[in-house]
Amino acid sequence: MNDATLDQLAEIRHEIDRIDEAMHLLLMERGAVIDRLVAVKRTSETGSAFRPGREAEMMRRLAARHQGRLPLATAEHLWRTIIATFTHVQAPFTLHVEQGADALAMHDLARFHVGFDVPLSGCSTASRVVEAVGRSTGDLGLVRLDAAPAVAWWETLGGDGPQIMARLPFFSGGEGPIAVPALVVARPLGSAGALETRVWAVSDDGDVELGSEHETLAAVTRNARRARLVATKGDAPPSPGAVLVGGYARA
Numbered sequence: 170m171n172d173a174t175l176d177q178l179a180e181i182r183h184e185i186d187r188i189d190e191a192m193h194l195l196l197m198e199r200g201a202v203i204d205r206l207v208a209v210k211r212t213s214e215t216g217s218a219f220r221p222g223r224e225a226e227m228m229r230r231l232a233a234r235h236q237g238r239l240p241l242a243t244a245e246h247l248w249r250t251i252i253a254t255f256t257h258v259q260a261p262f263t264l265h266v267e268q269g270a271d272a273l274a275m276h277d278l279a280r281f282h283v284g285f286d287v288p289l290s291g292c293s294t295a296s297r298v299v300e301a302v303g304r305s306t307g308d309l310g311l312v313r314l315d316a317a318p319a320v321a322w323w324e325t326l327g328g329d330g331p332q333i334m335a336r337l338p339f340f341s342g343g344e345g346p347i348a349v350p351a352l353v354v355a356r357p358l359g360s361a362g363a364l365e366t367r368v369w370a371v372s373d374d375g376d377v378e379l380g381s382e383h384e385t386l387a388a389v390t391r392n393a394r395r396a397r398l399v400a401t402k403g404d405a406p407p408s409p410g411a412v413l414v415g416g417y418a419r420a
């Protein structure tokens with residue numbers, strides 16, 4: 170390399186150092202703001218700092234302003250890691266991850282969304298994930314969205330117990346690196362839940378047709394009884410007797 174090229178390289182690296190330092194300073198400043206947030210938010214009352222509606226709003230804005238060389242998925246992963254880390258800083262929690270058929274993909278999905286500060290705990294089935302979340306104060310669960318699972322694991326959700334709080338991947342265009350579909354389960358979060366799409370447990374003897382505005386996420390038929398997990402856009406239940414088991418925001 171000649172002197173002019175070396176000068177240019179040094180200048181560019183100086184620029185990178187300046188940007189890195191600014192980002193680091195801003196992240197530390199963000200940490201100080203979180204200290205103030207803890208005092209205002211009274212997270213200890215619910216045991217969880219997780220606010221899925223707020224996170225969805227932040228992710229939408231991130232995607233809207235995103236451009237340039239950095240892949241959107243990398244920007245999403247960085248911010249998910251920052252947000253999950255600060256969620257954990259506010260109120261420590263464990264993420265219980267279903268380790269069934271797609272154990273490796275589920276592990277990737279978990280780390281993509283929470284980074285490495287949040288501890289993971291493996292569960293053999295979706296039902297075990299729900300049980301672990303139910304026993305905890307503010308833990309989260311990650312269940313693989315299998316369209317035809319062995320059991321209707323969602324039937325214990327709802328009421329005062331764990332509920333569905335998010336659907337992943339958030340940007341479901343299929344271009345992201347983490348393609349395994351999954352649901353996030355948490356204990357009730359009051360108004361912090363994002364119910365843009367509601368999720369219902371529907372049980373019938375197999376002859377109830379649902380309108381095309383409803384999306385069947387999963388279904389199990391056993392002993393002439395069909396159990397379905399159904400997502401709806403509006404507030405109304407997809408059929409009489411449907412039980413609300415949570416909701417989520419979409420990109």
Ligand SMILES: O=C(O)C(=O)C[C@]1(C(=O)O)C=C[C@@H](O)C=C1
Pocket residue numbers: 206210218219220221223224251252253255256259
């Ligand atoms: O806005 C909040 O309530 C926060 O706790 C902050 C924050 C964040 O780090 O931006 C962290 C956790 C929530 O899930 C959403 C956002």
